[in-house]
Amino acid sequence: MDRIDKQLLELMQKDARLTTAELADLVGLSPSPCARRIKRLEKEKIVAGYHASLTRDKVGIAMTMFVEVSLNNHQVTSVDDFEQAIGDMQEVVSCHVVSGAYDYLLEVVAKDLSGYEQFTRKLQCLQNVKDIHTQLAIRKVKDRGALPIYV
16 A cells, blocks of 8 residues: 555545545546556455444434443353344444453434333343443544544
C-alpha cells in the first residue's frame, strides 16, 4: 500500500459518496487508475463495504447502553449459540469478546427504557448467560472516527 492508497482510504472514510473522478482529482490521478486502485482495495477486503450513517434520534433511538455479559461456560457449542443469538438481535449494534471480569461487551440501542427492558428479557432467556451488567451512555463524545492507517 502506497501513499496514494492511504490518501484514498482516508478520503473514502470521510465521505464514501465521493465519485471516482472526485477522488482521482483529490489524489492527483486520472479516473481510470484511481478506479483500478479502488477495485483492488475492495478485492483485497481493505475496503469492506459502504454504509449510510444514520442519526440515531431521527430513527427513534433514544438510548445507548453498554452491556457486560458473562457466560456460565465456554464450551464451543455454548459460545457459538450465544454469538448466533446476539447476531440475530437487532438491538445489538456491536459485540466484542473482551478480557477481564466479563466475556462480552455489547453496544445496545433502544427506543426507550421499556425497549431496553424487553431486550434484557431476551438476553436473560439465553441458556448460557450468567451475569449482565449495564452502563447507560449519557452523551456521545466521539463516534465512528476514521480508522488510522498503519501499513
